[in-house]
Structure formats: C-alpha cells, structure tokens
Amino acid sequence: MAAYLLGVLLFALGIAVTIALHELGHLLTARAFGMRVRRYFIGFGPKVWSIRKGQTEYGLNAVPLGGFCDIAGMTAQDEVTPEEAPHAMVNKPWWQRVIVLLGGVFMNVVVGFMILYLVAVFSGIPNPYADTTPKVGKTLCVSDQISQTEVADCSGVGPAGDAGVLPGDRILTLDGEELATFTELRDTVLGMPGETVTLTVDREGQIRDIDIQVAAVERLNPQGEMVAAGAIGLSNAPVVDAIKQFGPLEAVPATARFTGQTLDATVDALFAMPAKIPGVVASIFGAERDMEGPMSVVGASRVGGELVERSLWSMFFMMLASLNFFLALFNIVPLPPLDGGHIAVVLYEKIRDFFRRLRGLPAGGPADYTKLMPITMAVAALMLGLGSVIIVADVVNPIRLFG
Incomplete structure (x- = not known):
C-alpha cells in the first residue's frame, strides 16, 4: 500500500512538473524575444506563495491542476503601461508571437523525448524497428x-x-x-x-x-x-525484440523514431476521444471502463501508483512521457483558450493583412479578442465539464491495469 501511495504522489508530482515545464517554455521564449513576463504561476485559485525577481512574480496557487505564464500584451485587449509597451507581446513580430505560443508545446515534446531516451538506455522501450506485421x-x-x-x-x-x-x-x-x-x-x-x-x-x-x-x-x-x-x-505470434535496450548513441535515433510513433498514436487518441466520452459517462453508472478511454490526472496518478507498486518503473516513466506528448498536442488544437487558438488568431492577422496589402490597404492591427469570448467561454466550459465527468469516473470506476 505504501508503494502504491508513493506512486500516486510521484505521478501527481510528475504532472505538476510537466505543467510547470510547459509554462517555462512560454517564459523562456518570451524572454528571448524581449517580452515582459509579469507572472509565472503553477496552479489555480488562491495564492499560496510567491516571490518577485526582476519584473516577474513567481508563485504557487492552491489547486495544482494547471498553471499560467502572464505575458504583457498577449492580446490587444490586455492593458499595458507605457513602460511595458515596447515589451508587449502584441507589439512583437508575428513569427516571434507564434514561437512563444509554441514554446510550451516544444518544451513538452523535448521533455517527453528525454524521458524516453533515458528509459531506452537504462531499461528498454518498445522497439521502433521491430516487425509488427501480423504473424x-x-x-x-x-x-x-x-x-x-x-x-x-x-x-x-x-x-x-x-x-x-x-x-x-x-x-x-x-x-x-x-x-x-x-x-x-x-x-x-x-x-x-x-x-x-x-x-x-x-x-x-x-x-x-x-x-x-x-x-x-x-x-x-x-x-x-x-x-x-x-x-x-x-x-x-510474439513480436521478436518487442522491447529493446539501446546504447547511448543508438538510443538517439531509436527514441526519435519511437517518439514519432507515440505522437502519431496520440493524434489518433485525440480524434477518438469524443466518441469515448459516452462510455466514460456509462462507466460512472456501472458499465465496464474502457482501458483505452480518457483519464484525468486522478486516474493517471492511480495508474502510476499501480505501476510503482509492481516496480514497473519503465512503464511509469513512459506513461509520463505520453502525458507530455498529449499536453503538447492538445494545446495546439486551434480553439481558444488553448495555445493553438491564439496561434490561429496570429495567423489570421497575417493572412488578413496580406490580402489588405493586395488591395492597397494598411495592416488591420491586432484582432479584437472580445469577439472570440463566446467561443472561448464555450470551449472552457466544455473542457471543465468533460474534465469533471472523467474525474468522477476515475473516482467511482477507475481504470485498473491489474484488476
């Protein structure tokens, strides 16, 4: 039981670190382009602790289920002081804004890759070169x-x-x-x-x-x-060399190949997720839980506990890598308030201004985010609702790897 609880706590900590690194990706790229980062916080809700260094306040909030990196002037509706204006994100070139918005995604992909690389060297990963043709x-x-x-x-x-x-x-x-x-x-x-x-x-x-x-x-x-x-x-028939350990050098291309395969599978899982939600709802009322269905941080942490309880550390870390890939790809879905939604707005501005130039008109200026508020609120409400349903299912009828 102690090992199980340790696994739950460690995976929950891993989720928190994953979120922190995602936001760190935004912070580092914003700083690289001279943007002002006002706040870098892990968690939501009431402030628990904070410290200010330079122009940035770093802190922890009470609910460690997310985080944010507050960049001055992220949209035209974000008020900035005259002193902040030269460092406001909205006043920077479009390509710099896109790179900053992709900073968290890039960080999660790198973290996932590094986790898999270490597993490949010290334990072994599913062999990306194995012949999986059905036999x-x-x-x-x-x-x-x-x-x-x-x-x-x-x-x-x-x-x-x-x-x-x-x-x-x-x-x-x-x-x-x-x-x-x-x-x-x-x-x-x-x-x-x-x-x-x-x-x-x-x-x-x-x-x-x-x-x-x-x-x-x-x-x-x-x-x-x-x-x-x-x-x-x-x-x-069993796949030959299904799990393989690699040397430090050969692990680099092998991990890259396996990372690509994992990202492909994650994309498929994202597209399949809406169809699996009815099954999650049914599981709350006693139906069998789909082992390949979506899990919340609660369910993932419980699975992490099962893996540690059985000393399956390689699977524990591979699941943590998969979480990083999921967070990366989920965030580039082109809907506000996700990073992909902000990127879509920046690209819209660029394409709009291109056609304005063809007509001899000046650039149209930053997009009015207030017009997107109904979509933003609807998407946020949908995400909150689905997240709540999955958490309930993970409490009353969790996915169990070992019965």
Whole structure:
C-alpha cells in the first residue's frame, strides 16, 4: 500500500512538473524575444506563495491542476503601461508571437523525448524497428463471450484454420488493405460479423489469398452490453525484440523514431476521444471502463501508483512521457483558450493583412479578442465539464491495469 501511495504522489508530482515545464517554455521564449513576463504561476485559485525577481512574480496557487505564464500584451485587449509597451507581446513580430505560443508545446515534446531516451538506455522501450506485421501464432475456435473474462467452450481450429490459414503465416493485407499490426486486424474483423474477408498471407516467401467467412459472435462492448461482433480465430505470434535496450548513441535515433510513433498514436487518441466520452459517462453508472478511454490526472496518478507498486518503473516513466506528448498536442488544437487558438488568431492577422496589402490597404492591427469570448467561454466550459465527468469516473470506476 505504501508503494502504491508513493506512486500516486510521484505521478501527481510528475504532472505538476510537466505543467510547470510547459509554462517555462512560454517564459523562456518570451524572454528571448524581449517580452515582459509579469507572472509565472503553477496552479489555480488562491495564492499560496510567491516571490518577485526582476519584473516577474513567481508563485504557487492552491489547486495544482494547471498553471499560467502572464505575458504583457498577449492580446490587444490586455492593458499595458507605457513602460511595458515596447515589451508587449502584441507589439512583437508575428513569427516571434507564434514561437512563444509554441514554446510550451516544444518544451513538452523535448521533455517527453528525454524521458524516453533515458528509459531506452537504462531499461528498454518498445522497439521502433521491430516487425509488427501480423504473424499467426495459433488458429483458434471462436464462441460467444459469457462474462468479462470468459468465453463459451468450443473446439476446432476456427474459421481461419478451416479456410487454410496456418501458424507462421504473415498477414500482409485484409481485403487489399495493408495491416500494420495484429490489433488493426482484430479491430477491423470485429466490425464484420457474417461477412467474407480475404487475407493475403506470406507463407515462407509464397504469397496467397485466403477467403474466410467471419463468424458472428457476441462480445461485450465498452458499455458492458452484448453486441454482435466478428471473429476468425487467430492469435498473434510474439513480436521478436518487442522491447529493446539501446546504447547511448543508438538510443538517439531509436527514441526519435519511437517518439514519432507515440505522437502519431496520440493524434489518433485525440480524434477518438469524443466518441469515448459516452462510455466514460456509462462507466460512472456501472458499465465496464474502457482501458483505452480518457483519464484525468486522478486516474493517471492511480495508474502510476499501480505501476510503482509492481516496480514497473519503465512503464511509469513512459506513461509520463505520453502525458507530455498529449499536453503538447492538445494545446495546439486551434480553439481558444488553448495555445493553438491564439496561434490561429496570429495567423489570421497575417493572412488578413496580406490580402489588405493586395488591395492597397494598411495592416488591420491586432484582432479584437472580445469577439472570440463566446467561443472561448464555450470551449472552457466544455473542457471543465468533460474534465469533471472523467474525474468522477476515475473516482467511482477507475481504470485498473491489474484488476
């Protein structure tokens, strides 16, 4: 229990440090371009502690679930003193403003990369060079699911085995579409009960097409409901060198490659998040929690506790790296009040002024942020509402990696 609590506290601390470093990215880039940083605070709510150094006040607030870097003149509606005006962000070139707004994103990507690099050198990361092409381990019979952990008894080699698929076959395509992983094959077949699919397999260098009738079985969905699903009865052969430790030099390109793969997966997760919210709501009322669904800082810290409890430190740090990547990519979504929303406004000003010049008109000046307030408030309210729902789910029905 002590190890679990230590893990929870350490991951919560890691989240706070991640946020602090994100804001530090804004601070450092703003200072580099001569912008005035008024305040650099971690947390929201009442002030707990602060100290002033030069023109900047540094401090901690009571609720450590965020942070902010207050740059003078971030928008035209931000009042600045005559002394601040030369250092106001709004009076700086557009490209400097964009770099400052991307400073936090860049910092999180660098931090995530460094965490993964250290894991690659001292423990091992999922091998980014491993061949993940689906390879058949066994052909299996298929049957209905009868509980969260059990399926009904069955016999035989299943639809794939009956059609001629053999252990050791490398599956290249499904209905002509290339497959990167076995999970992609499984997820596609799940949505095709009763249909006929064609697998293109490589069997010891010989390429052949095999037609398979997908069996219709019952499976539990993330909401805990029995639904019709497809199954062909295949298990994946273990990936060779799935986890690999690298030397200090070779770890650099390997980490870079794995970072790219992780960022791609994070983008996919961001696009999939809205569709997973109903499942999170259902889990509050007793439905099974989707292991790949969104988590709050509460849920992530609890998972961190489970990992430390079992001394799975490499997974702990890889999850912390993934959090940095998520924060980076989430912040460039082009909606206010996120960094991406501010960047969109700066780019709008640049494009608008380009067309004004073509018409012989002067630059239009900074955008009026008051016109964006309804969108800003709506997005902020939506984020607060979704965050609250996910926190409740993480309290009453948390994701558990180990049961």
